[in-house]
Amino acid sequence: MREAHFIVRPFLCWAIALLCAGAIGPVFGESGSPVEVETGPDGVQRVSITMDSYSYRPNHLVVRAGQPVELILTSVTILTPHNFVLKEPAAGLSVEQDVGAGKTATVRFTPTVPGVFTFYCDKKLLFFASHREKGMEGRLEVR
Numbered sequence: 679m680r681e682a683h684f685i686v687r688p689f690l691c692w693a694i695a696l697l698c699a700g701a702i703g704p705v706f707g708e709s710g711s712p713v714e715v716e717t718g719p720d721g722v723q724r725v726s727i728t729m730d731s732y733s734y735r736p737n738h739l740v741v742r743a744g745q746p747v748e749l750i751l752t753s754v755t756i757l758t759p760h761n762f763v764l765k766e767p768a769a770g771l772s773v774e775q776d777v778g779a780g781k782t783a784t785v786r787f788t789p790t791v792p793g794v795f796t797f798y799c800d801k802k803l804l805f806f807a808s809h810r811e812k813g814m815e816g817r818l819e820v821r
């Protein structure tokens with residue numbers, strides 16, 4: 679019976695570790711599948727993004743250069759404020775938008791330079807790690 683224990687226990691540990699990794703992964707901003715943002719009848723590439731602690735969903739957007747992009751940022755947190763920072767001066771991008779807990783904010787910009795740019799949340803509480811360091815970032819892919 680003792681031997682069976684040695685076989686079952688490591689297996690259980692792995693099973694639990696895998697389950698935890700699956701549950702924690704998205705929270706830490708693991709890159710999701712690229713989402714090709716659709717262009718509305720008004721010519722605006724519009725997409726809704728859910729902000730949580732500490733993630734953006736979706737967190738990989740694909741847009742076209744030269745067409746306006748509108749991001750509808752909705753925070754689903756109860757207390758924690760978040761923001762959306764996309765600063766790429768070389769590509770002419772400078773977006774910074776605070777989104778209070780449970781609030782929605784909209785930003786609009788027109789990317790002109792193709793490339794893959796990183797957006798993130800730079801909020802942080804006191805001496806704790808910033809939200810970005812906790813995985814709250816994503817990619818804007820301009821084609």
Ligand SMILES: [Cu+2]
Pocket residue numbers: 732759760761799800801809810814
């Ligand atoms: Cu944040």
